[in-house]
Amino acid sequence: MSEPNDKDPLVRGVRRREARQRRWLREGEGSVARRLAQIGVLGWIIVVPALLGIFAGRWLDKVFHSGLFWTAPLLMLGLALGCWSAWKWMNAP
Known part of the structure; x- marks a missing residue:
């Protein structure tokens, strides 16, 4: 298989969601x-x-x-x- 392309909107969306999930796990729920x-x-x-x-x-x-x-x-x-x-x-x- 080939590497995922950064220009693909689906790949960008998944990476953005993953970053948000990591940030939420690190910082927790806001007040x-x-x-x-x-x-x-x-x-x-x-x-x-x-x-x-x-x-x-x-x-x-x-x-x-x-x-x-x-x-x-x-x-x-x-x-x-x-x-x-x-x-x-x-x-x-």
């Missing part, structure tokens, strides 16, 4: 406080870019006297960026 802290961080990862989008949009709307022309798209962009960041953070190896 409730740690889980709550992770949930809080996850919330801030999503909320902060959305708020920045709102503030930047409102500022641009004031400068250009454009109603909500900039606020709505920048809010959506901030939410998308926050959700993408949260997804990357949750799926980090």
Whole structure:
């Protein structure tokens, strides 16, 4: 048989799961406080870019006297960026 290829997604997934299993055996189950802290961080990862989008949009709307022309798209962009960041953070190896 040939050696498993590192570019194969199945091989990468199995190795990542094995590494997580070893880490869990070494460190044990996390505390409730740690889980709550992770949930809080996850919330801030999503909320902060959305708020920045709102503030930047409102500022641009004031400068250009454009109603909500900039606020709505920048809010959506901030939410998308926050959700993408949260997804990357949750799926980090």
